[in-house]
Amino acid sequence: MEAGEKDGVLLSAFLSGQVYSPLIEFKNVTKEFPGGVQALKGVSLTIKDGEFVVIVGLSGAGKSTLLRCLNRLVEPTSGQIIIDGVDVTAAKAAELRKVRTQIGMIFQSFNLVKRSSALRNVLSGRLGSMSTLDSLLGNFSKEDIAVALEALARVEIEDKANFRADQLSGGQQQRVSIARALAQQPKIILADEPVASLDPPTSHVVMGDLKRINRELGITTIVNLHFIDLAQQYAERIIGLRGGQLVYDGPAADVDEKTFEMIYGRSIRKEDLRGGDDE
C-alpha cells in the first residue's frame, strides 16, 4: 500500500514536471589543470530542485573545482553540465552570464569589497540583471534596494547595512556575502568552504543560515565542507569526493564514521571536526 501511495505522489509530481527533471546534471565531467593535475576524473551526478547537498572530501579532492565548474569559474576539460535544461558547458558569454545570475556563490574568504558598505556589497548581487549604464551610475531601483535590504534582514544583519565590510566580524562578513547571493534571487546557492575561516560557534550560525534559507526559499544548495560533524548535522545528502572521483553519494542519515574514513582514505582526526555546537 505504501508503494502505491508513493507512486501516486511521484506520478503527480512527474505530471507537474517537478521530480523527474533534475535541476543539475553532471555528465562525466573532467578537469585537467595546466601542468597535468587531474582535479576531476569523470564525475557524474544529478541534484534535484530544492536539495541541500554537502560535498565532503580532503582538500585537493576536487570539491572546489566541481563547484566552480557549475558556474564555469573553472572551465571543465570535458563532459557536460546541464542546469535546468541549459547546457552550461556550451553556453556562450551572454548566455553564461544569464546562467550565473541564477547561481549565488559564497566563498571561504567572503570575497567582499572591504572598502565598500555592506549594502553596496549586497547590491552588487543585482548587477547581472541591471544595465551596465545604470550600474555604473549607481542607479539602483527601489526594488533592487528593497531586495538587498530584505536579503540583509534574512541573515539578521540589516542594522549593519551602512557599515564598511572591513568593520564587520568574520561571521558578519560571511552573512553579508550570503545576502549578496540572496540578492541575486538565485535558483542555486553554491558555498565553497563557507565556514573554514570562522570559529566554531559562528560556523554553526552560518550553516544554520544556509539551511534555513534552503528550507524557507527552496533554493537548491550545494556546500563544500571538510568538517564531517557539520556535514552530518546539516546535510540531507552527502557526496564524497576522493582524488577527483565520486566515491560516495547517499542520504546523510546513512553516513557514519566508516563512510568518512572511506571517503578520506584514512582514519578520522580531530581537525576533521568543527565541534562547538553547544545545543
Next chain:
Amino acid sequence: MSGGLHNMDRLREERRSWFYFAIGIAIYGWSIYGVGFDPIDLVRGLPAMGNLFARMWPPDLAYVPTILPAFLETIKIALLSTVVGGLLAIPIILLAARNINRTIWLVYTVKAFLNLVRTLPDMLLAAIFVAALGVGALPGVMALAIFSFGIIAKLTSESTEAIDPGPIEAMEAVGARKLQVIHFAVVPQILPQFVAYCLYVFEINIRVAAVLGLVGAGGIGRLLLRDMNLLRYPQALTIIIATFVLVAGLDFFSTKLRERLI
C-alpha cells in the same frame, strides 16, 4: 669532502665580488675624470659662491607682485598636466594590468609602450614641444602631461595587479559584465592608490614646472633665467625663495592628503 667544495665555492664567489667592486671603482674614476671634477676647484669656487650670495642679499620683496602671475602659471601647468595625465592613464591602467586584461600580448604591448614613454626626460619633451608649438605654457603642459601619464599609469597598473582577486571572482560569479566587474570590484580597491600617485606626481610636477621656463615652456623659470642673465641677483633670490616656499607648502599639503588616503 663536500665541506671542501663549499669552501671552493665561497672562495670563487669572493673573488667575483672583488672583481665587480674593482669594475665599479674604475667606472667611478672614469666619470670623475670625464666631468673634470676637482675638489680643489670646489674649494677655490667657495669665495665666488659667497660673493654671489652677498650680491643676492637681501631679496627684493617689492618684486613679489611682479612674479605672482608667473608663479600662478607654474601652479596651473602642474595642476593641469597632472589632471590630463591622470585621466589619460585610466584606460591604460586597466589595459596594462594582467588580472584585468586577459589578452596577454596586449598587456605586454601596453607595458612596453609605458616604458617607452617614461624613457623620455621631461625637459627634453618640453624642449621638443617648444620647438613644435612655440614658447609658452602649452608645451609645458603637454610635456608634463605625458610624463605624468607614464608614471601614474605604470604605478597604478602595478598596484592593480596586486589587488585582492576575491571580489573580482565574486562579481564574475554573479554574472556581472566586464565594466561592472571593474567598477564594483576593482575601482574601490585601487582608487586610494590612484589618487595618492596623482598627488605624488603633482609634487614632482610643481618642481619641474618651476624650471620649465629654462627651455621656454612657461612658468616662473622664464623669469629666473632672465634675471640671472641680467645679473638681477636680488630679484633672482626672491624667485628662488618663493619657489622654495611654494614647493614646500604644496608638498606638505599633498603629503598630508596622501597619508589620509592610505
